[in-house]
Amino acid sequence: MKKFLIPVAVSILVLANFSMARTKLVALPERADTVIRLDNPFYTLVEEERVLALQKGTNQVDFSWTGVSIDPDSIRIKIISHPDEVKLISVSYPPGENACIWQIYSPSPYEEKIRISYLLKNIDRLITYKAIANKDETKINLQSFLILRNFSGEDFQLAKILLDYGETYEKSVSHEETRQMLLVTKSSVPIEKKFTFDARKLPWDPEKVMGNVGIPVTYEIKNDKNSGLGEFVLWDGKARIFQDDGKRTTIFLGEDNVSFTPVGEKCSLYVGDSRDIVVTQRKIKETKINVRKNDSNAVILYDTDEIIKVDIENFKDMPATLTLIQEIPGEWDMEETNHSYEKEDANTLKFNIQLAPKAKQTVTFHYHRRNVR
């Protein structure tokens, strides 16, 4: 037996709902407990609970919306008060309308609490970070913020706003409102400061460059228990990094994107460039050896003999850890080097260099590229 909504009741409720909310569940009281869940960076799930006055038999409940964008396929309903007795029979979608109609069977008249879940568009969140490093640059105090951007067309009265970790906020959120909320605060998170000269990207000879060649400076943070973190993923988002200047104020060091960092992984933040470390790299030798020719006297195969010299000067009165990244294409053999290196992959070499304050160091490596055609 179908239960049609009484027109008078419908109109009153529709009117009441119109002024407050554009998502309306006709013949219903106001939404109770509303949750905006933001753990998925691309889709925002809204869950709202309402109490239906169900009659005995089959009830028809109309859920329609205007001015908002809801993915109709995402709409779900959960029977909460009497899940074993009250059953959803069918869902139908009227033509040309933003609506769905549930047929719900109830064995007796119930005040039934239901939960409606749906994906709402044009509402999302950003994660941002603020870090304050200590003067020695060994630790940071880290704050993470949730920025809720509601451009969905919907005004929410007291909704719980949650991510997958951190504080939960219960706030009213209007359409076209942006709200920044502090999620997490962690103090004394250890960091490692690193300088990187990537010979593939940076100019080799600073003398030939207008302006200074900056050596990128990064802070490395490990998302683990030892760092006081390790409880949750660090979501990607913009981080602004400050430093305590020892006078109860701070200076701004720079900003970078935190990349999505799962528990146990490292996150590297590019803060700025150092101009107090100067790297001058030159190729001292590059000759062809073991040259082989074909019958027409064309060179078809050879090796090379190459020497690269890297002069590093630290003008700082502090020690520094510098990583030199070098690339040797193709197959190669290292003949001689005055500094150890790690192979990052077949063609990438990493030299980790400890620079003393105000010190100069030279890294020289001599290699043969083999079987160059």
Added chain:
Amino acid sequence: MKKTIIFSLVFLFSSVLYCKIDLVTLPERDKVQLTIYNSADLTLVRESRTLTMKKGTNKLQFSWANTLIDPTSLELFPLKDADKIAVTDLYFPPRITGLGIWNIVSQISGKAPCEINYFTSGISWQAYYLATLSQDEKTMKLEGYVKVTNRSGEDYENAQVRLVVGKIHLLDEIATLARRYPPYGRPFEPKPLPPTEPGKRRDVFEAKAMLAGAEDRVIVKQIEKEGLSEYFLYTIEGTETIPDGWTKRLLSFSQDKIPVMNFYKYDESRFGKNVVRFISFKNSKSHLLGKEPLPDGLIKVYRIADKDERLSYIGQDNTKYIPIDQVVELNLGAVKDVKVEPKLMEVKTLNYQFNAPGRNISGWDEAQTWKITVSNYRNIPAKVEITRKFPHQYWTIENSGEFGDYKQLDKDTVRYTMELLPNATKTFTYKVVLRWGDRQY
């Protein structure tokens, strides 16, 4: 009579503009600190204000219409009773630009000193140098200045000013963030930026008034300098008032009798067939400097021309940032009073190789003999650096004559460095044997 007008104008001017950034329930700023960067259009503003709290939830409204403040950088925190005053959230109400509201939950009522931090664009600073060489060009007086310009749309009165030397990494320009509405953009739909708000114009009367006021005080301020991370921080003594639209120049340091080296370079790959004049000195204690890195900036170089200390202008250069203990080389442009003339005197080919008897040439050597004449037409000594580049890396060289200090720079570049007395000429010869074709292997 005149003074009264000036006074009232200044007064009106400051009171009107003061209201632009304001917290509704708040008195004026107690203190302002500006930390201005030179590698990006960015200033960190730190304001102290005393809020009056009531127990429970307090709402504080901050508006910044017509300024260049980045709303995503806004931050408020208590300076006292941090455990009793919690700033829970900041929201940007719908359809209102330039306005944010903080929710603050306080367990106490009464006065609460707080700090508000934000980034603004539109305030910049630059280093600027004036160098004056002595008549014999052996020493130099160097004056370093900092120039602070405020085009932020906001007046900053009695602000502590700090200047940061260094290259920071930014993802977004602060000016772009300042113009963006909504402050954090919209979900999934990038919107074009609203057009730039035209900067407001100050009328001439006001400008005169400000200038007249500034003339009254002659104080040479000290600038305190210290290193922080990869940056150098200059803190200007006392406070400064920098109204919107104004530039202020302050002396950072002045040092006389810095020993300098006159220096000439000849490098066809960089300067063509010109001799380029440099002066060099070291940013070190031995050169009476070395207390701080020298920020990049324009340097204008003069020379004392006569006994009456009249000046002659030599040239200008944009210096790089100079760390402590690094050598500075200032490029003062091409000159004619020092000359470097390379001449190819002889070419010979030899050691021919053939693919097979009677077939094609597969390799040979080419011996080039170059004579380099270096002349100093000046009445002071000169140091000359000559860089020569070869077509490839298969060569051997023989130097003869007054070739000075010889050095192989890299696989195909060599450099000769020599010192010449006043009005002197030096000549040297190098014979380079270039191996071509199969002679290379």
